[in-house]
Amino acid sequence: MRLDVHRSPRDDRVVLVLVGELDLAGAPRLRQAVVAEAAAGERHVVLDLTAVDFIDSTGLGVVVGALRRLRTHDGELSVVCPEPRLRRVFEMCDLDRVFTLHGSVDEVPSERETA
Amino acid sequence: MRLDVHRSPRDDRVVLVLVGELDLAGAPRLRQAVVAEAAAGERHVVLDLTAVDFIDSTGLGVVVGALRRLRTHDGELSVVCPEPRLRRVFEMCDLDRVFTLHGSVDEVPSERETA
Amino acid sequence: MELVVPARAEYLQLVRAIVGATAGLEPSMDPGRVADLRLVVSEAVSNAIKAQASVGVADPILVRCEPSGDRIVVEVADHGPGFDAGSVPDLPPVETAERLDHESGLGVSLMRRLADEAVVESGPNGTVVRLTLGSRGR
Amino acid sequence: MELVVPARAEYLQLVRAIVGATAGLEPSMDPGRVADLRLVVSEAVSNAIKAQASVGVADPILVRCEPSGDRIVVEVADHGPGFDAGSVPDLPPVETAERLDHESGLGVSLMRRLADEAVVESGPNGTVVRLTLGSRGR
Ligand SMILES: Nc1ncnc2c1ncn2[C@@H]1O[C@H](COP(=O)(O)OP(=O)(O)O)[C@@H](O)[C@H]1O
Numbered sequence: 381m382r383l384d385v386h387r388s389p390r391d392d393r394v395v396l397v398l399v400g401e402l403d404l405a406g407a408p409r410l411r412q413a414v415v416a417e418a419a420a421g422e423r424h425v426v427l428d429l430t431a432v433d434f435i436d437s438t439g440l441g442v443v444v445g446a447l448r449r450l451r452t453h454d455g456e457l458s459v460v461c462p463e464p465r466l467r468r469v470f471e472m473c474d475l476d477r478v479f480t481l482h483g484s485v486d487e488v489p490s491e492r493e494t495a
Numbered sequence: 496m497r498l499d500v501h502r503s504p505r506d507d508r509v510v511l512v513l514v515g516e517l518d519l520a521g522a523p524r525l526r527q528a529v530v531a532e533a534a535a536g537e538r539h540v541v542l543d544l545t546a547v548d549f550i551d552s553t554g555l556g557v558v559v560g561a562l563r564r565l566r567t568h569d570g571e572l573s574v575v576c577p578e579p580r581l582r583r584v585f586e587m588c589d590l591d592r593v594f595t596l597h598g599s600v601d602e603v604p605s606e607r608e609t610a
Numbered sequence: 611m612e613l614v615v616p617a618r619a620e621y622l623q624l625v626r627a628i629v630g631a632t633a634g635l636e637p638s639m640d641p642g643r644v645a646d647l648r649l650v651v652s653e654a655v656s657n658a659i660k661a662q663a664s665v666g667v668a669d670p671i672l673v674r675c676e677p678s679g680d681r682i683v684v685e686v687a688d689h690g691p692g693f694d695a696g697s698v699p700d701l702p703p704v705e706t707a708e709r710l711d712h713e714s715g716l717g718v719s720l721m722r723r724l725a726d727e728a729v730v731e732s733g734p735n736g737t738v739v740r741l742t743l744g745s746r747g748r
Numbered sequence: 749m750e751l752v753v754p755a756r757a758e759y760l761q762l763v764r765a766i767v768g769a770t771a772g773l774e775p776s777m778d779p780g781r782v783a784d785l786r787l788v789v790s791e792a793v794s795n796a797i798k799a800q801a802s803v804g805v806a807d808p809i810l811v812r813c814e815p816s817g818d819r820i821v822v823e824v825a826d827h828g829p830g831f832d833a834g835s836v837p838d839l840p841p842v843e844t845a846e847r848l849d850h851e852s853g854l855g856v857s858l859m860r861r862l863a864d865e866a867v868v869e870s871g872p873n874g875t876v877v878r879l880t881l882g883s884r885g886r
């Protein structure tokens with residue numbers, strides 16, 4: 381197992397639950413999944429990293445790219461990342477200032493609130 | 496952690512609880528422990544392999560050596576080995592015909608019964 | 611300990627597992643520090659894989675890992691085109707919109723920040739990155 | 749995948765972990781078969797360590813590990829004195845008291861029994877043991 385992406389549609393958003401390791405090997409899978417959501421006109425995508433046990437700068441890069449891509453399509457990206465060891469990697473790269481790292485999917489406000 | 500040996504004296508026996516991997520690196524530790532029991536005149540030693548997650552032929556060799564050493568001192572050795580994957584290694588070497596592999600420490604009969 | 615692995619992304623996970631397990635043999639290594647080590651090794655090996663791919667070199671990547679009591683030294687060697695580690699450009703500040711245009715460019719700075727020492731020897735025949743991490747967090 | 753490890757017993761656990769993890773990259777490998785693989789590799793590397801120690805050679809041991817779909821090939825190479833794999837004596841039958849006088853002598857026969865193929869090339873400069881294990885149990 382490297383990276384699995386499970387798609388779970390909610391009322392006003394789509395949650396992509398990632399399981400595995402988000403590195404150079406896993407990156408294409410996530411990139412693909414986000415491209416598909418943007419192409420389908422999805423406005424609010426939530427990346428749930430709860431079950432990701434490793435992320436490196438390649439993985440962070442895909443998350444940055446996902447945000448850019450969705451914004452280009454007038455959408456928004458939220459990131460769920462409760463695990464301190466993973467949060468630390470975002471922080472080391474100052475990306476905690478780009479993304480709010482939510483503790484759980486339920487804590488993510490709806491798109492209207494965030495806008 | 497490689498191999499830890501915990502000594503637990505009971506009424507009529509001494510249980511050596513092994514934790515870790517029983518290979519060329521762990522073997523000297525177990526050998527030493529058995530030598531000490533034999534030298535102290537211990538009559539019934541129980542090797543509890545429940546928490547051993549690997550054994551190879553070097554490990555089996557030490558178990559065989561332990562039996563021989565204790566018998567030389569008029570003692571007896573019992574082996575507790577509930578884990579199928581470990582039992583398989585004994586079986587592959589026909590050593591399940593030399594040792595009764597008990598499912599738990601409580602299943603080991605007292606020395607008088609076995610004699 | 612020396613490891614020769616195919617220059618393929620599927621092997622990154624294995625390299626991290628191996629380097630982590632090697633570090634785990636040192637009882638003094640802080641678990642958080644092992645996590646740092648897994649991260650910087652992943653960065654270095656990813657760069658080595660990408661560097662070789664950029665010039666179509668299929669050689670395996672060499673990873674050396676030497677724990678020594680209070681520190682661990684990891685070396686990653688590739689036969690890529692080489693680069694000047696002193697002139698890797700900084701990314702735009704995180705506050706700016708341009709920052710989002712960059713999906714890459716964090717690896718070298720992460721290695722520098724997390725390792726106690728990071729030495730890059732690079733030339734037209736390839737690159738060796740040597741990372742030293744002490745057993746406790748920085 | 750190639751691994752160069754110090755010829756020391758403390759590294760056995762790591763070698764088993766690495767070879768197990770490499771095999772784990774092949775989805776077709778049966779978990780029980782990975783356990784067999786860990787066992788035969790432990791036997792081969794233990795023999796390599798003991799062989800080199802017997803003649804005071806401090807060279808590292810080379811472990812090559814190539815998964816390929818439905819099987820995995822592991823090679824263990826040492827610079828020990830070599831031996832004649834064809835004339836390793838059998839142990840006394842388990843029913844006999846003499847069996848207990850032998851604390852060793854099970855490794856080669858275990859490798860032969862568990863591997864689908866076990867090839868030993870041995871000479872005065874050392875030994876290479878090549879073990880092939882199919883992804884399903886025998
Ligand atoms: N091993 C290497 N060989 C050749 N070039 C490298 C190597 N490592 C890094 N580089 C160069 O340095 C740049 C910055 O690397 P890095 O900070 O890791 O970001 P990224 O790899 O995401 O681009 C790379 O884009 C590449 O041009």
Ligand SMILES: Nc1ncnc2c1ncn2[C@@H]1O[C@H](COP(=O)(O)OP(=O)(O)O)[C@@H](O)[C@H]1O
Nearest residue numbers: 795796799828830831852853854855856857875
């Ligand atoms: N790599 C090796 N180099 C030299 N001799 C070896 C090697 N592997 C095995 N042997 C010889 O074959 C004998 C039988 O090996 P084995 O069945 O593994 O039992 P053990 O290693 O427990 O003695 C060893 O005692 C040793 O003399």
